[in-house]
Amino acid sequence: MTTLVVRALDDSSAHLFDTMPDPLAFRDKHRHTRYRADWRRIAVRDGRTVARAAWWGKPEDPEPLVINWFDVAEGEEEAGAELLRTAPWQTDELELDLPSGWRTDPRLRAAVDLRAAAARAAGYAPLVERFLYRWTPDRGLPARPGRLRFAPEPDDAVFLGLLRRIHSATLDAHARRAVEQGGPDLAAQQELDVFHWFPSPRAWWRIARTPDGETAGIHIPARNPSGPCVGFIGVVPEQRGHGYAYDLLADCTHFLAGQGAEFIAAATDRSNFPMAAHFTTAGYPVVRERINFWADAAAGAG
Incomplete structure (x- = not known):
């Protein structure tokens, strides 16, 4: 050869x-x-x-x-x-x-x-x-259940604390890998670093609360270098079982559409059946599938 x-x-x-x-x-x-x-x-x-x-x-x-x-x-x-x-x-x-x-x-x-x-x-x-998803305006905006109240939060420490709680019990393979390496603290910090990496405004980040003021979760409307995307959807463990991830996704979609998004990209693990069902309900069709490979930097440095 x-x-x-x-x-x-x-x-x-x-x-x-x-x-x-x-x-x-x-x-x-x-x-x-x-x-x-x-x-x-x-x-x-x-x-x-x-x-x-x-x-x-x-x-x-x-x-x-x-x-x-x-x-x-x-x-x-x-x-x-x-x-x-x-x-x-x-x-x-x-x-x-x-x-x-x-x-x-x-x-x-x-x-x-x-x-x-x-x-x-x-x-x-x-x-x-x-699964990779792509929402477009012709799909229509998902209905908002109206069960949660959404607000910005300028303090990163609040988001970091919520991410620790969310990743203490998670179906997400990337987060689980980080937890195995360094516990929920590492998983939370890595997620927060990604949020800051997005070129979209920090002011977009949202915390969701129930009408009685209990924190339910967070969503991160974002833009990456390729366009608008659902940056993160997370429900704290004690609020799971109510389907709040759909509420978060619906609000995130409305927020990005309000910013003029002509499409919204999103993704979830194939094994995360509840989140996959929420994407379907919210009008996000699967457009591609993805295999993620990981190498711990072993492949670089040539």
């Missing part, structure tokens, strides 16, 4: 990223995503691009947050792994955003298995599978 050449791209060579087939329709998935040219890399053999990856984050970030586009040609798993291993960034997470129903289509299943094998060879292990 001839020598593999891994190269970074820049503005003059960015077009080379688009020289591979796209069986998993990543181009359609990322039509709203804006990538820095220098956060995209390709692997070339005999003049043919055999692997490509794109790292994503805010344009002003010193390093990207995640790999969310990863393609590998048939038989080139090691080339894909080398592309990731030699990257200059310590990126813990890799996302494969996949067409819904990919498991039942042999062609799509083979394409997913190929990319997953390359990710594993680079040190990434599967963490969780998720």
